[in-house]
Amino acid sequence: MIHFIDLAMSTRRALKTLSLCVSYLTMGCLDAVRGPTLLDLKDKLNVNLEEITWILPAFSIGSILGGLIAGIVLEKFESKSFLIISGNQFVMAITAGALTLCTSLWSMCIVSGMQGATLGALDAVGTVLCLNIWSGSQYKSDPFVHSLHFSFALGALLSPLIAAQFLSERFADSALQPYNGKVHIPYLIMSGLCLISALINVPFHFDTQNSHPEKETTNGKNEPTSSPTFGYGNWRSFSMLTSLCLFFFVYVGLEVGYGSFVSTFGVLSLSLSLSRSQSALVSTFFWSGIALMRLLACFITLRIPPMGLMGMNLILTVTASGMLVIWGQTSAQWLACISAILGLGLATVFATTFTWLGKMMVITNRMGAMFSIAGSIGADIFPLIFGQIIGLDPSYFQFLIFGSVMACLLLFALAYQLARKSIKE
Template identity: 25%
Template sequence: KHSSFLISVLGPTFEDLALNVKKNISNISYIFIGRAGGYIGGSLIGGVLFDCMNPHLLLGFSMILTALGMYAIPFCKQAALLTAFMVSIGVSMGVLDTGGNVLILNTWGDQAGPHMQALHFSFAAGAFVSPIIAKLVFGSDEKGTQLLDATLPVTKAPAPETAFNLKSSLKSMWAYIVIGSFLFLVSFLFFLLYSRCGTVKDQSHSGSGKQLVAKHHLALVFLLFLFFFAYVGAEVAYGSFIFTFAKDFSHMPEAQAAGLNSLFWGTFAATRGFAIFFATCMYPGTMILLCLLGSTLSSLLLCLFSNHKVALWVCTGVYGASMATTFPSGISWLEQYTTITGHTAAAFVVGAALGEMVLPALVGFLLGRFPNQPLLMYLSLLTSTFTAIIFPVMYKLASGLLKTIQMKAPQVWSRPPRSGAGPP
C-alpha cells in the first residue's frame, strides 16, 4: 500500500521541501491541505472509475502518475508548483486506497478478511520504513549545517546558507526518487495482472445475490462513514499529539515522550501484523468488538490517570493495539451483508480522510486554549464511546438486511455468512 510511503515521508522532509522552494515552514503548510483535498477528490473519482473500468488498469495508471509526481517534487523550486504536485499525488492516493480495498473484496469475497488485514498492515509497515529512507539513508548533513552556522557572519548568511541548504535538501530529496522508482516498478505488476486476468469485477459479482436487495444499504454506508470519521480522526490525533501531551501535560522528558509515541505506533503496527492470522479464525464482528472494548477501556483509564506515567505507558500500548484492526475489519464486516462497490468504498475513505483532517486540527486548536486539560484523552474517550454506540446500531440494521436477503434469495444463503449473522 504505497500511500503510507507518501504520507509519512512528508514529515521528515518537510523542512527540506521548504528550503527547496525558498520558503518558511509556516508559509508552505498549506501543502498538507492540498494533499488532503486531493485525496478526498481522488477517493470520489476512484469510486466512479472503479465501477466502470478494469481495476488493475486503473491502479496501474494511478501508480505511474504517482511515481511521476514523486520524481518531480525534488525539482520543484516554486511553492505553487510543489502544491500542484502534492494535490495530484493526493488524488492518486485516493484512487489507489479506494480501489485497493474494493479489489481485495472482489477478488476474495467472503474470504477477504486476512487479505484486507494484510493490506492495512502494509500501511503501517510503509509508515515505518519511509522516515528511515528519508532521514537515516538520505538525511541532511547536520555537521555541515552547524559548521556553517558557526563560521558565517549573520549579515551575510542568507545567500550562502540557502545555497548550502539547497544542496543538503537535495540529498534528502533522493527519498522521493527511490520511492517513486519503487512505485513505478510495482505498477507493471498491475498491468501484468490486467493482461492475464481480464476483468475481475464481473467475475466477483456473478452469481452473487447480495447486490439485488439492499434495504438499509445507504443507512449502513452513512453510519460506517461516521464510524470511520471518528475512528481515523482519533487514531491520527492521538499519534500526532501524544508526544506533546506527554511532554507538556505529563512533564515527561523528550526522550520518554518520543518513546511513548513510538510505543503507540509500534503496538499499532504489530497488532495489524498479527491480525492477518487472527482474521483466518475470527469473525470480523468479533474483532471489532474486541477493538471497541479495548479502546474504550484504555481511553477511560487515560482520562482518569492522565498524570500517572505507568498508566500512560500501559494504556497507550493497549490503545494503539485496540485501534489497529478496526478499519479493515469494518470493511470485511459490511461485505458480509451488502455489496461494496467503488462508490461505497469511496464513502468510507472520504469519511476517514475528513476525520484525519478535522479531529487533529480541533485538538491542536483547543490545546492552545486549554493547555491544562487532558483534551487528547477526552477526545479518545468521546470517539471510543461514539463508535461503541454506533456499531450495535449498524449491526441491527445489517441483521434486518440479512433477513430480507434470505427471504428473497434463500438459495444464496444456504449457510450463514462468516460474520455478523450469528454472534459477532
C-alpha cells in the same frame, strides 16, 4: 485436472493480491512520513506550525477527489483495474519526489493535494478489488483483505524509522538559521518504491483473467459467495450506511490525527520535551501496534468472526484513549506504550468493517469510494483542528483523541443495531 486449474487460479489470485500489497506498502509509507517530517518541512519553508498544517487538508481534499474519480472510473473500466492502478502509482512516485522540491507553501499544498489524490484513489478501490479477486474462490477473502491493510501498516511502520535518520534538530534559538537538513532523502526513497510498485502492477493488465474473476463453485456455476441479507432500498440499510460513513469520517480522522501529531505532541509538551528523533520513534510504536495486529488478523479471522474482532478493537481503543488522558504526559515510555495499544485497537477497524458489511450486502466500487471519501473528509478536518489547537495547548490533543474514540464507539453501535433490526425484519 480440476484441482490443477483451481490451484492455478488461486496462484493467480495470490499474485494479484501480492501486487496490491506492494501498492498498499507504498501508500502506508507516504501516509505516515508526513507526521515525523512535518517540523522539518516547516523549517524548510520557514513558516510556522499553523501554516505548514495546511498541507494536510490539501492532501485530504485531493484524497476525496481521487477516491470519487477512482470509484466512478473503475466501475466503468473494471477490466483495466491494474493498468489504472499502475498509472496511479507512477503519479504517486512523481509527487513523492517533488514535494520537498517545493519552495513555497502554496506549491507544497498543490503537490500534497496531487499526492493525496493518488492515495485516495488506491484506498477507494483497493479493498473492493481484493474482495472481487477472491470472490467465488474456495478461500475466504477476510485474511487477504487484512493482508492489504497489514502492508499499509508495515509501510507506515518503516516510514518513521527511515525518516528519523534524516531529521534535523532545530530549536527556537536556531529558527533564523537557514535549513540544511536532509528531509528530501526519505521522500526520494519512497518515490523509488512507488515506481517499483507501478512496474509490478503492469503485467496483471495483460492477464487473460480480469480483476473480476470467474466464480468457481463446487457445481461449476457462477454464483455469488454469499447472498445479501438486505437490499439498498431498505431505509434501515440506508441509515446504517450513513452511520458507517460518519464512523469512517471520525475513525480515519482519529487515526490520521494521532499518527500525524503524536510526534509534534511529544516535542511541544512541556512535561515530555522530546527531541524530534525521539518523537519519531514514539510514532513508530503506534504504527508497530497497527502492523502487528493487522498481521495477526490475517490468521485470527480464520477463527474469529468480524464482530468478535471488532469488539476487541473497540475495547483496546477505549482503554488506550483513557490511558492517554491520564498518563499521556507522564513520560516518553508511557506515551510509547499508549501509542502501541491505540495502534493495536485501531489496526483492523477498516478491514473488519468491510468484511462484516460484505456478509450482508454486495459492496460496489462506488460504495467503497463513498466510505473512502467520508474517511478523507475526516482526514481533512481532524488534522486541521489538531494543528490549530495543539499549538495553543498540547494537552488538548489528549482530550481530542478520547472524544474521537467515544464518537467512533457510539456510531458503530448505532450501525450495528440498525443492521440487527434490518436482518430480523
